[in-house]
Each structure stands twice: as structure tokens, then as C-alpha cells.
Amino acid sequence: MSASIGVVLADDHAVLREGLAALIDAQPDMTVLAQLDDGAAALTSCRELSPDVLIVDLTMPGVGGLEVVEKLAQQAPRTRALVLTMHDNPRYLRSALAAGAAGYVVKALAAREVLDAIRAVHRGEAFVRVSLAGGALGGAVATATAPRLRGVPKATLSQRERQVLRLIAYGYTNLEAAEALGVGKKSIDSYRERLQHKLGLSRRSELVRYALDAGLLSAEHDADDDAGEG
Amino acid sequence: MRQSRLIIFALFAVGLGSVAVSALLVHRVSSTAAEIQTLHSPALAAALSLKGLLSHAVQSGYAHQLTGDPRQRAAFRTSLARARRQFVAYARTARAEQPGEETERALLGRIGKLLGELERRAAALSRSTRLPTPDRAGALSGYQALVDRALKALDTLVAHEHREVKQVDRLLRGALGEARLSIWGVAAAVLLLVLGTAVMLQRALGRANAALAEQRRLRDRFVEGSLRVQDDERRRIARELHDETGQALSALAVGLRQLAGPEAPDETHQAAARLQAIAEDLVDGIGRLVDGLHPQLIEDQGLAAALGHLADKTQRAHGVQVDLEVAGAAGVALDAGRALAFYRVAQEALTNAVRHGKATQIDICLVRRAGALRLTVEDDGCGFDAGVAATQGGLGLPGMRERAAALGATLAVESQPGAGTTIAMDLALDSSSPAAEATP
Numbered sequence: 040m041s042a043s044i045g046v047v048l049a050d051d052h053a054v055l056r057e058g059l060a061a062l063i064d065a066q067p068d069m070t071v072l073a074q075l076d077d078g079a080a081a082l083t084s085c086r087e088l089s090p091d092v093l094i095v096d097l098t099m100p101g102v103g104g105l106e107v108v109e110k111l112a113q114q115a116p117r118t119r120a121l122v123l124t125m126h127d128n129p130r131y132l133r134s135a136l137a138a139g140a141a142g143y144v145v146k147a148l149a150a151r152e153v154l155d156a157i158r159a160v161h162r163g164e165a166f167v168r169v170s171l172a173g174g175a176l177g178g179a180v181a182t183a184t185a186p187r188l189r190g191v192p193k194a195t196l197s198q199r200e201r202q203v204l205r206l207i208a209y210g211y212t213n214l215e216a217a218e219a220l221g222v223g224k225k226s227i228d229s230y231r232e233r234l235q236h237k238l239g240l241s242r243r244s245e246l247v248r249y250a251l252d253a254g255l256l257s258a259e260h261d262a263d264d265d266a267g268e269g
Numbered sequence: 270m271r272q273s274r275l276i277i278f279a280l281f282a283v284g285l286g287s288v289a290v291s292a293l294l295v296h297r298v299s300s301t302a303a304e305i306q307t308l309h310s311p312a313l314a315a316a317l318s319l320k321g322l323l324s325h326a327v328q329s330g331y332a333h334q335l336t337g338d339p340r341q342r343a344a345f346r347t348s349l350a351r352a353r354r355q356f357v358a359y360a361r362t363a364r365a366e367q368p369g370e371e372t373e374r375a376l377l378g379r380i381g382k383l384l385g386e387l388e389r390r391a392a393a394l395s396r397s398t399r400l401p402t403p404d405r406a407g408a409l410s411g412y413q414a415l416v417d418r419a420l421k422a423l424d425t426l427v428a429h430e431h432r433e434v435k436q437v438d439r440l441l442r443g444a445l446g447e448a449r450l451s452i453w454g455v456a457a458a459v460l461l462l463v464l465g466t467a468v469m470l471q472r473a474l475g476r477a478n479a480a481l482a483e484q485r486r487l488r489d490r491f492v493e494g495s496l497r498v499q500d501d502e503r504r505r506i507a508r509e510l511h512d513e514t515g516q517a518l519s520a521l522a523v524g525l526r527q528l529a530g531p532e533a534p535d536e537t538h539q540a541a542a543r544l545q546a547i548a549e550d551l552v553d554g555i556g557r558l559v560d561g562l563h564p565q566l567i568e569d570q571g572l573a574a575a576l577g578h579l580a581d582k583t584q585r586a587h588g589v590q591v592d593l594e595v596a597g598a599a600g601v602a603l604d605a606g607r608a609l610a611f612y613r614v615a616q617e618a619l620t621n622a623v624r625h626g627k628a629t630q631i632d633i634c635l636v637r638r639a640g641a642l643r644l645t646v647e648d649d650g651c652g653f654d655a656g657v658a659a660t661q662g663g664l665g666l667p668g669m670r671e672r673a674a675a676l677g678a679t680l681a682v683e684s685q686p687g688a689g690t691t692i693a694m695d696l697a698l699d700s701s702s703p704a705a706e707a708t709p
Contacts, residue, residue, distance in 0.1 A: 052516035058523040125515050127556050146519040147552035150526035210636045210643035212683040212691045243647045244594035244632040251596050
């Protein structure tokens, strides 16, 4: 019966797996071909049965879900992976998609979403719905592509300002930077204020990013500090 | 500790002082002895000069007798008179100074008599210039014998004075030596005592320091142990909730979904749907609980990812802007325990910034430099007085410090009222065992 979607279930949590199997099997357009509780067996099964959809848990003993998804493209190219996980977290979503998963369903919503997800994935669509109270996905994307800073020419900073910038970027507190350069904390405060004004930056993270982009955190600049400490 | 150092310093000062005082004493004794010696030598000098005078008188006498020169005669008589006067003065002084000296008194008496006799004879002799030659020769030889006897007696006196001076000198030398010896002895004893005490104190101080360090080490180890137990327990509970409760509730939701199938009667459908929603809420709640209990991301994707998640979560939950920057630290292979410590410190810092600091933006930076990993959490909140925070012990600072100390990391907290807060944790990555080298 070619219309029926062949599904393989890989999850080491038997109660949920069997519940899901029962739910899926009860659908007229789906058939559960196999249930497995570890990654290696899931791969073997997919090679042998070539199911339409593999539902795979991310955290399994032995070969984990991510690895299974990665290897699936080679070992069973027909089979599309639908990740099922407790992790309601964009970082896991991102790594699952990067590994080649076609869908991502969190277990909290498995009951209402898994059937739609199977059908969508089978149709060749991607199914991604993390419950995640607003903006989490946006946050994940934003973090993934942190805005690079516009290049500000290094020459506009005095040697002292560059030293202060490096120390701040290396995570020194203002007081620690003052001790390292043998000056008062107030001078560091004003140096930092001045260089932030010059660069148009206001936050420590931006200073780190700037120093990183400008190559100020490479070892060759360490001599600058020594000059300051002398 | 500082006090004991002061005491040791004071002891050294006392030791040096005693040596200085001893040196001064010895110097004083020596100069007194020298003074006593100078007091004695005039007697000897007087005796010698007396002898000189007498010899001169005798010579002038001879010359007068031989030549008959009246000037020689006058000189002879003056010399003799001067010798006698000087002797009288000398004898008076000598008697006054040493009234009990038998030998000297007898000697002085004899010399006095001899001098008197000498003067008489000299007078007779001077009158007898016209005596016949044989008589004169007789008188002259008599006079000569008398002079010889006087000179001899004076010699004895000089020798006596000499002996006396020598004896005084010997006695003084002895006394001086003894005085020196005893002063230096006392000084050495004081010095030894002081040094001994100082050394003992130093040792006691060293032992106390070692004990303190040991105690700190034990405390750090204990804290590290209890933190590890706590972390392990949380991880265990999280795993249990994740693996059992969460899965079972998910299964429950799935089962209820099946119950609410299209063929079910309406009432069953509604009830099942309601129960499914409850089960889903529970799974969601458990998911969040698990996430709070143990950041599984650390093990799955590393510290940087876990911090990113923490930043997102905080931003979402509190509407505060949280920015994370990781430089050269993403590749650092931290063991899960140390990574967790970094995570917990960052978490506590974020909580403080939001709860106490009312911050609007927070920056988390994780930077690796020269074998050290540094986490900085900086906020623009209201800050606090570091002194007040230290005494009140609030703000979760002690917890952060304990985390850092148990790891062998240092924690710097910098804050000022109105000027935000910066917390920096620094860990040398080379230190092989996290807690063992934690002593400062």
C-alpha cells in the first residue's frame, strides 16, 4: 500500500515510544515499521526498511540522535528525520537542523503535533515549531549572526586608549586595568569613556567584538601592555 | 599575623639595642681605666724628676769643688734646695694619698733624712774650699758616699713607684677584662634570648600560617565537595524528571490525544482534550524545571552555548538586554564541573543584576588569554557599596566566591553606587586539579 507513510520510531523511553506508536498506527495513512531504543539499531533499521520518516529522540544512550540524523543522509537517503525531544530550546533546534533534520517537535507538544509533522516531513516540507514563549527563535538567529561592527580605523586611538581597550576586552575590571597599567581607576574610567565615545560603542561586549575584529587580541599586541606597565 | 611580625621586629630591635648599650659600657669602662692610669703616672714622673734634680746637684757640686767656680757653687746649692723642696712636696702628697703604705713611708723618711744630711754636708763642703787637699779629698769622698746612698734610695723609690704603677695597671687590666667579658656576656645572652624568641615566634607564625592555609584548603575542598554533591544531586533529579516524569507525562498526553480521536463521543473528546492540555503544561513546566536544575547544554554543546541560552532566557524573562561575546574561548575544553562553575557564577551575576541592580543591559564576555579563561559580567545597574555588601554578605557574592575558590579561580567584584557592577572570574587553565591548589 504505497499511500501509507512508513515510520520508524527511535526513542529509549519505552512508555512514550509505545504510546506514539499506538497513536501513529491508529492513523489510516501511517504504519509503524519498527521501534528501537538506541541510535545504532535505528540506523540499521533505516538501512533495511528505508522508511519514509524516522522519528528520533536527541538524547539516547550510545549513538545519539544528532549523529543518527547526520548519518541518515548517507545510509538511508530516502528517509527523512523528524527530531522529537524534551529540549524546548533553539540551540538544540539549530544543531538538529544543521545536522540535516527535516522536522523538530518538542515532546511537550508531541501529542498534538507529531501527526502533522510526520505528514509535513513526508510531503518534503520542513516542520519546525518550538513552543517557546515569543522570540526565542529570533534570539537564536540573532545570536547566530551577531552583528559585526563597522570597522573603525585603529589609528584614531592613542596608545594608552588601545592598551585600555585591550585590557577591557580581555575581561579586566576597570580597577584591575588600573593596577595593570599603574594608573588610578579614575583615569581608566575616563580612558574607557573617551575610547567608547571615539568608537561610538557603549558596551563591554561591543568593545570585545571591536578588539577581536581589529586583531587587537592577538599575541603581537601583548607588547603594548608591557610598554604600559614599564 | 602583622602583630607577630611587629613583635619579632621589636625583639630584633631590643637585641641590637642591648649590643649597642654594651659597646657603650665597655667604652666607658675602658676610658675610666685610662683615666685612673693617668692619675697614677705623675707619682712615677715626680720620682724620676727628683732623681734628675739630684744628679744635677751632685754634678754641680763636683764641678764647684774641682774648679772653685762660685757660679757652680750657687747652682749646686739651688739644685739641692729645689730637690729637697720637691721631695717634701712629693712626700706630702704620697703620704696623703697612701697613708697606710709602710714601705713607701719608710723609704720617704730615709730619703728625707739623707737629703737633709746631704744639704748640711754640702753647706760644710762649700765653706771648706780652703781646706787642705787631703782633708778636702776625705770630705769629698764622704759626700760622694752620701750622694750615692741618696741616689740609691731614690732608685728604690722609683722602682717602688714603678712596681706600684705596674700593679695598678695589672689590676686595672684584669678588672677591665672582667668588665668587658661580663658586659659582652650579658649582651650575648640577651641577643641569644631575643634571637631565640624571634626564631620561635617566626616558627610559630609559620606553623600558624600553614595551619591557616591547610584550613582554607580543607574548607575549599569541603565547599568544592558540597558543591559537587549539590550539582550531582541536581543533575540526577533533572535527569530523573527528564527521563521519567517528562516522558511519562508526554506519553500520557499522547494517550489522551488518542482517546480524543474523531470516533470518540463529544464528552470524552472534551475531557481528554482538557487532560491532554494539562499534561502538556506539566511537561512544559518540567522542561523548564529541568533546565533550571541543570544546564544540559554544557555537556551537549559547551559553555559558550549554555551561556548564550542563559542570556536569551534572562532577556526573555526580564526584558533586559543581555549580550554575550565569546573570544577565543569557544574551543576551550573545560570539564563539565568547571564549565558548570562558570555557568553558575554567570547565572548568579545575572540574577543579581536583574533583581538588585535593576539593570537594563548586561554584557557577558568569555575570553581566553594566555592559558587563562576569564568570564566578565558587567551591568549598567544601580551598583552597590562593596564594603556594605561584604559585611551584609548579600547579593549571592559569597556563593560566587565559594564557587570560584573551590575551582581555584579568582573572583573580582567591582561596583559603586550608581555605576553598575562588574564581576570577573579568572581561571588558570593549566592547574590540573581544580581544588587542591586552591590555597592562596
